[in-house]
Amino acid sequence: MEIFNSQPGFCPVCGSILPPLNTVGNVVCYNCKKEFHPEVFGAQDVDYTIHFNSYDPERVFGKNKSNSDDEAEGPVVERKCSKCGHMQMSYATLQLRSADEGQTVFFTCLKCKFKESENS
Incomplete structure (x- = not known):
């Protein structure tokens, strides 16, 4: 029916x-x-x-981490690192505030691994 x-x-x-x-x-x-x-x-x-993403504890805890500038933890954008001046950073986003506000973007420098955040 x-x-x-x-x-x-x-x-x-x-x-x-x-x-x-x-x-x-x-x-x-x-x-x-x-x-x-x-x-x-x-x-x-x-x-x-x-x-599914695989879980590699050596990579997560830094035991097998290379110091390559090309190793990104996410998408890469042209953004100047405020610590070393390198012009490429990877980023990840999270919704940390209420749903009617923008998301928080976390940037990581590909050269020195400095992390910074921005509320969009």
Whole structure:
């Protein structure tokens, strides 16, 4: 019984987003618990791989760390280091303040590894 005129990937009964398509078996809606054939996703070829970051304690704790200027801890931008004057820094962002305020950007100099932050 279809209540919703749904798009592929959405439950035709309750309208919720369906879980990812498994390689075998039917799809079960998380919300209404109805079971559907894989055709509910339409004619799409679902092929994806999830890659997880590996944990290397030697790299994390600095035992195997090289002093290369090219070793970045994130995306690299042209920004002058306030300590050594090098013109390349890597950065990472975090939402540390409330959601209606900007994020905090943490910069790391590629040469001297000096760290600084900026509230955007």
